[in-house]
Amino acid sequence: MIENSTSNALVELKDLNVKFVSREATVSAVNNVSLTLKAGEVLCIIGESGSGKSVSMRALMRLLPERRTKITGEISVAGKNVLELQGKELSDLRGGTVSMIFQEPMTALDPVYRVGDQIAEAVCRHEGCDREMGLERALELLELVKVPSAERRLKAYPHELSGGLRQRVMIAMALSCRPKLLLADEPTTALDATVQIQVLILLRKLQREMGMGMIFVTHDLGVAAEIADRVAVMYAGRIVETGTVQEVLGDPRHPYTRGMLASTVHGNMRGKDIEAIPGNPPDLRRLPTGCSFAPRCKDVTASCSEALPPEVFMGGGRMSRCLLASAPPDEPKSMAPAI
Template structure:
């Protein structure tokens, strides 16, 4: 990918993640290439099992070391994440990179108050006193627009509503001013009126702090609200990338097109939805060639024999489909089927 002088904040090169058990090997992520510039918001869109969450956990080395085989290059801010050890790794987590999850109750400790948890995180990473940490915690809760923040500092996680809990987790994730924020479906479990509040909040904070954000979601609407760029994943591969306007407005890959046409809205009343038939492939036995071919209405013989190449249109605009490859477009060499 052509790029100007500054190195990217995140660079994934040929990332592969396989989960190995006695019975089977699951290829969760296959040859993923991605870059994220500082201050950019990238949405990874995909359905369950597409490998979107696994890729993100690989970025932070959160996968079980014994079962997950990670190969390829993962660079964050110039650091080779896959070779980090001990202290360096814990400095990366929560210092340079932090993460927010779908269910805040799993990330917050139920036996400590919200203020205490944020203060402890600040103290650990910045080496300040507990009281300074508490002050910072108050600032952070105000930053994420928690009403009556001072009182909420002393609240336990279960005493907060879903939206406030999510805000508290965001505050904790921001406590050490990370350069990169990873968000794993943080608004999926929230109600519509609360979801939009959290999305707007994240958008504002991102702009103010200039963080890079990788936001994993299955919801195209969420991507439309928050993303600068979008990467669509299917069966462990990125099938399309581009700016959010390009991908949602002019999708190239049949899968992205199918996702858009099967997203329900009111105008379709009384008509059948153009659904994508079938279900995603079994990651234990991936078909050769394009993984989407069995569900694709444009599929032809060539789709199932060899993996389609990454067809690159502009910098950052890519679709992995043989149907969109005009001769004039520069192509990477054909990758033989596995």
């Protein structure tokens, strides 16, 4: 199913920097982000609002407004240098090789076009068929994403569908040209809890069946545990910790990850206080010179704010950007770090 490109990585980001430039200030939304994704792999990017998760995804498809954005670094998807693509090549990539599912199904669909036509449009754009064939394919896709009475829904306008159905339509649209990479930007956040699970299960099933690589952006650790192979934790535009989902969620090596885990509601929490991380994320216009999490970190040392902590690699793709990564203070079990 999947062609092998020269390197076996489907996505390679190297030193990705995204800055939003305006007259008043320059916002460093993404700072030196490097990551790789193999074909068929699911990577979850976790982080709170404003941590640069969605911006990184949009940079990957060059969806950010060109006039106000400065992207540097390297982005390669399926062997193509995304930052060098122009005009038609770029739009061939979008929706063809890489697709995206957005957070807000209520506003992400064009309100004055029938959903069938919106899907067919994507099919026709990439496969060069006529509207009739596009609609046939749209029907198949709606059935694939389990939209009930798909034939009737084909002629529906977005406002006639529920949030869950709209998100299924979005998924159908994203899958319409069998992309190699699916970017999902908090696709379940805006949905009801019961619908969230359904959509999540559907996405995981389709990802496996179609063998797509997927980058799944979320702030919900439960979702990440459910769907991810690997996890990258982002804070203030930087990846602060990566590793397999078991490693990162089971044995977090960055205080931010630990803080997030502690502030999550899970079983047997009744009567206990939820531990919130004190303070607020830093101002992206004026990032601190040292570790950007230092002001909120309870294990902070004097050297933390002197310089940006280096990436500490712990083998097997495990990384944490913390001076104490190899010897976390709060870890009584003290698993032997494999360096």
